[in-house]
Amino acid sequence: MQSTALRFLEVSSEYRLSSNDFETTVWITDPDIEFRRATILEEHNDNVTVGFHDENGHFEKRIIPKSEVKLPSVSYFVEDMCNLSELNDACVLEAVRSRYEAQLIHTYSGLFCIVVNPWKNIPIYTKEVMEVYMHTVDRNYYHLPPHIYAVAQTAYDGLLSGNNQSILITGESGAGKTVNTKRIIEYLGAVSEYRGQFGISDGIDKRLTAAGIVIEAFANASTIYNSNSSRLGKFIRMDYDDDMIMKGAQIQTCLLEKSRVVKQNNDDRNFHIFYQLLSDGFDKDLRYSFGLGQSANAYKFLNQGGKIKDPEIDDAQGAVDTL
Structure with missing residues (x-):
């Protein structure tokens, strides 16, 4: 099971053999x-x-x-940057690039996990992969391929030791912060459900994910760099009982880009919620009762960026999800 589940997380012999021209x-x-x-x-x-x-x-x-002159590394397919034979800027960038081209989007750098947005679906966030990291016997996840699941499981093990844990997800716009946050919540929810087999699991992770959809509608927007850019910061707190089962969660927001409501840059949109309100996914009669009888292009607060439709965003489906 393990070798099958991790086949998309390991270096193929083709890439391994082509990297040694140092x-x-x-x-x-x-x-x-x-x-x-x-x-x-x-x-x-x-x-x-x-x-x-x-x-x-x-x-x-x-x-x-x-x-x-920067010396090259013996190999660029190391799973941890600390294992590069030459640790310089060029080798670090080449290691990330080489692994990315091989569809290996996770790389450790000491205690950090670097994740490069693949901009496509890769089957590495499945239930089978979760179970590999969840049931590792020796609890040494660094013997497994790099993955954000290992980061989440390490934090959960810290909770089992009686210590509060924090996971910081940072990166530039479009790096994948929102999606990776969801992946971590899903994983921690799965661990909580597993431990709750003999108790009660409240499905807090699913409600947390649902709340995130509403927050994204009111605080995410399409920009020149990212079709679903978060325009605020989020602090998510998850609470566990004595059995280490998730029992509650809070989302605190900060630094909302309020100016976007009245002004957008070229090729930017306003917050998703406004386009959802004017889409076919929102009840037409209710929309008209709000005095919203025209298309988004007719409203100054929505058309300043010159981008009414974003091919990556389904406003109608977004309205259904938000509601």
């Missing part, structure tokens, strides 16, 4: 792409001559200071 290349800084691979052709006192092929296949030489 004997002939180094990393040099590049103003266009941050770092690029190059070969040392000559060494001088304080400088080196390097050569590389650019994106068009043309061979180019450069003389650069030795201090700008």
Whole structure:
């Protein structure tokens, strides 16, 4: 079961064999792409001559200071950045990029878990994968492939030891903070339900997720970077009883971008709720009773960004979910 469940979390032999060209290349800084691979052709006192092929296949030489040369790592498919043979900016970025191309979106960096948004569905958040991390015998999740489930389970184990726990999820817009928060809540809910087999599990996680849908309607918006961008910060508190079963939860919000209600930048929309109110998912008679008889394009507070429809957002379905 474990090998089947984790097949999308492990490095394939194809990628593992293609990553070891460290004997002939180094990393040099590049103003266009941050770092690029190059070969040392000559060494001088304080400088080196390097050569590389650019994106068009043309061979180019450069003389650069030795201090700008970054040594490569033996492998870039390490599951923890701390295990890179050379720990520099170029190797860290290449490790994240290489794993991402292999659809390995989770990578540890010590106690942190880096998650790169794949912008597509990958079957790594299934019940089977949950059970692998939930039932690990030695409780050493770092023997398993990197995953946010391991982060959640480690926090839950801390609760079992009688210590309060915190999980911080941070990143730029579109990084996947909202989705990963949902994944962690789902996992902690599954653990609570498992422990509640011989007691009572109140399904707090499902109600917490449902509350999140309403918050997203009133506080999320489509931006140039992200179709479902959270325009506020959230602090979620989950309370457990003595049997470590989830018994309550609170969501505190802060820093809501209130100015978006009256002004949006180009290619941005107002908060989702306004477009949901004007969609087919909202009762037409009720909408008319509110004096909302026109399309979203007719309202100044909704059309300033020039984006009324977002192909990634189903306003009608969003209205149904919110209601």
